[in-house]
Amino acid sequence: MTHQRALLQSHLAAVLFGLTGILGELIKSDPIMITTFRAFFAAMVLFLIIRSQGRRLSEGLNKKDAGMLLLASIMLAIHWVSFFIAVKTGGIAIATLGFASFPAFITLSEWLVLRERVRTDEWLILGLVSFGLILVPPEFDLAAEATIGLLWAVLSGFTFALFTIINRRTASHMPALQVAYWENLFVTLLCLPFALPYLGQPSAADWFWMAMLGIFCTALSHYLLVSSLTRINARSAGIIIALEPIYAIAFAALLFAQYPSIQAILGGTIIVGAIVWSGMRKQPDQS
Template sequence: MTPRQKGLTSAHIAAVFFGLTGVLGHVIHASPMTITFGRALFAVAALLVVAFCLKAAIVRGLDRRSSIALLCSGLALAIHWVTFFMAVKTGGIAIATLGFACFPAFITLLERLVLKDAVSLLDWILVVLVISGLVLVTPAIDLNNTGTIGLFWGVISAITFAALALINRTLGRLDAIQVAFWQNLVVLVLCLPLGMSGMVLLSGASLFWLIVLGVMCTALSHFLFVHSLRSIPARSAGLIIALEPVYAIAFAMILFNEQPTLRMTLGAILIIVAAVWPRRQTGHTA
């Protein structure tokens, strides 16, 4: 297998693991806060092992500015995970994933509103696509509808992920494993008061799947994504990761028989196109 093939394989495996996040959130019988705490706990342990094996820096290079950014990004990550799992528990895997998949549109809006970056006409068209997709995906304009509530939490998770992405732009000089470790540690500490108590109530099966979520779908998937960047362009890796909603919806259909309606399918297509298209436009894929 050539280095390029290895990189593509690593990126696709990472996307599959990312896509499994919603599935595992569905099968783990615990509150969103407990799931987030456990995910961060096992991810921190696994990332320590990865950092040791790769001789990656954990403390080196940290200063006051980067430490504040890591704290803020950890807070954003905690809110993102909790709201995403709330979306899964309330509206189902497909609804939660499609809500989260809107994050590129919110990145565009935050770049314009907060960073005052120039936004192209194409970017605004993609925002309109996402909004149109959300309208189609929304089961009903009714706050008593669980699907609508789930989509609401999914969109909140997308907004906080967009904020996380913008904060991460300021951490570019730090090692990716280092950033992931500290962000997960912040999540662990923030969720400790409410998340720890739920851990002792977990069944053996839920604990097993929580370990899989923290180790495979967080630490390993992050490592595979970073590893893929050594042999394929970031644009190519980003395009593959943008297919995460496709994997997630496929898992939901196969494992839980979550059959999307025609309206939801059309909305999903609009949202996924809006997520994938910017990455195709920024350069050739591998």
């Protein structure tokens, strides 16, 4: 794979991630249904990809890893459910910008949980993200739908940060596609009992969009991102993925005429700018 193709794949992954909010808006089913069958369709596709490569599904997996993958899957399930609630409550722009706070939560969690040293510039980035979040809703009123949607989106970002840290600290010796397969399978099994009361709810269109969400915005996007990392470094990929809210807001404006306010654009610019700056910083010497 060439460097340019890797860049193209990472941008395509960001576009597919950005489409998640769009499909969440299109699907009229309950967020727990969306989460369950997003994970189900993703797990099926990842199963086929792994088997087509001649790999074992349990490659590198042991009992300790299985427990940590289950814990990561719980965080992933909460992340997805809260994100889709945010989309349906506050709109696509607020949901994606609130979720974009997750790098700041990773920094905070690493300091609180892992006791890792946080540099001054990282605290500044955390402050900028927090300030940007305050600007995103038209008014920070706990009775307003926009604020409620933002709070759900921030919960989505927080649980995704925990999910990321758990994945970072465990199963590092497992192939990424296998990790993704098991986590999507676990999310399906965890959420299915809660989704059963809503099985009669989705329309044919809902089933189609849930399949697209699982196949393209989950399985394919993950595969593209993992593949691109063979030619570009994680920092470069992270900067590109940070563009996800921009793609999502552009799609929302084109498809649903959901236009963010000037204040929300300012807040989003601060958040995305802080995340891009975070990715471009020179990392401290680990030796």
